[in-house]
Amino acid sequence: MEDASISDRIRSLRTRRGMTQEELAERSGLSPQVVRKLEQGGSVRMETCHQLARALGVKTVWFVHPQSPEPREDGRDDVVLSEMRSAINPPLGLSGKPLYGTADGDDPDLSRLERTISAVATKYHADAYDDLAVMMPGLIKSAHHHVDAYDSGDARRTALRLRADITGLTGRYLIQIRAHDLALIALHASLRDALEIGDVPLASAAVSSQAWAMLRQGRLTEVERLCADTADEVEPRMSKATPDQLSGWGYLLLRAASAAARNNRPEEAREYVSVAMTAGARLRHQRQDLAGHVAFGPLTPALMGPEIELLDDRPDRALELAREVPRDVGAGNTSGWDRHRLDVSRALVKTGQAEKATELMNTIRREHPAWLRYQQYGRDITREILESRPRMPSEDMINLADFMDVEP
Structure with missing residues (x-):
């Protein structure tokens, strides 16, 4: 999104907090050059808004301002x-x-x-x-x-x-x-x-997927409310709940957690995940045959923990939780596991382990290239890897950048 009013909001709130551009950059994990560009009217990604909001102590959506989209040429995808x-x-x-x-x-x-x-x-x-x-x-x-x-x-x-x-x-x-x-x-x-x-489980799966699309559009408050309210409506009796009911309920809680974490509400996000873990634990092992063709079990909510810690700027804790992910409960779906590996890659970059992050990213590229090439998050991580080695990127880093179509 690109709008002068967003730039004004960043500059105004930074000034009210008594911060220099360099201090805001340090607290948000952005470079001073990026902060200066944003305050001059540069484009702002939702992930960047989250980092700024966390540093400035406001909700992410505080920066979102309605506007007409930029004119663009019709694309081939149409x-x-x-x-x-x-x-x-x-x-x-x-x-x-x-x-x-x-x-x-x-x-x-x-x-x-x-x-x-x-x-x-x-x-x-x-x-x-x-x-x-x-x-x-x-x-x-x-x-x-x-x-x-x-x-x-x-x-x-x-x-x-x-x-x-x-x-x-x-x-x-x-x-x-x-x-x-x-x-x-x-x-x-x-x-x-x-x-x-x-068919309540199938309906719950549709709501959960709807929330996923809305998350991609930055509709964080709507997603949290939609999923939390729907989870309340479909909460099953644990003693009699079917796997489909547990999966539908659990996924709704995890979508609410994802929205809360991105909207600078990490404590609420952790609480949603904690409740979802009861649904996963009830199943004991991952199930692959659930309504909506989803996989759910003890592994699914466990993978959300590192994501929340990473969004809360706690990469060390994210890596700790990643090491605690259960390995003896069966496999999840490949996209969910790969999304987790992207989180681990970003945590590695943030803890000064760019080479390990590059190795993990290239492993995903070799195993699931069709999935990775559509991941904007993967491109963002690739840029962070390159920024960590601006003068001397390794050959593996350059190969990754070529695949992700990111300028080295």
Whole structure:
């Protein structure tokens, strides 16, 4: 975001706190050059707002000011995603009914649709993004036609559940490729279908994914309120809770924690994670077969702890918690684990271990390149690694910068 009023707010609050630009830079972990640029009207990322807010003792959203977006040229992604937009957000005619276009020409087959959605979920977890871009639009249209084919009964419930499943999964894919507004349209559709059939765990998964997209948009206060309120509504009785219920409830608490931590509310974030740990502990081991194609268990909330400490500028504590992450409870999904490894990489940079951070980042690059190349957080960490060695970056650092498209 870029706005003179944000620059004015930074300068005004710094002055009221009696700080020089150099002191604000030291307390926030930014360079003096960055602080000077921001006060002169430079662009401000949400992560930078968080660092400034922590140093100045205000909420992150204090810096956010409504404005018109900067003019930009139409991008290639607008064309690339046209089929996805047609499937998720079809045109409406005078009848008021969506015009879904064509799917396949065969008779409805719910079993085949379910098998195909499961195959797409496997590709999602394998970061096969190019395959997903090809398969998802047609699969969503097929789900629309299956819903239209059944007026009532178990078949219609199944069709609605499967449509909620594929639109929810598509929403998560769109978040990964940073198409956040389109993701929210898909996730709202998933939520509506899940609510129509009374599938609370699937609805909770849609709300949780919606919160993820909103986090990427900097809507921190909204996310915390949405997830905390929804978690209160769906809180299960521990003695009778199903794995799907525990997962839905736990993920909502973790999204609330993520929003609170980014909004300079670390104590509240730690409390959310503490409660979510009760859901993970109840499962004892990681489960991979949960509503919304998510993984949840004791590992999931444990991975959030280092993230919160890092956002609270406690990288040493983040590394301590990373070493305490349970290793004997099964594996989580790869994207969740890789996101944790990015946190560890940043903590390593902040504790003067840029070489180890580079090694870990390059390990992620080798193992899951398709996932890493979409991570803005990964680019930010790469820049921090380079800034730690401005005159003599290693060959591994340069190779990482080339892959992440960051100027060395």
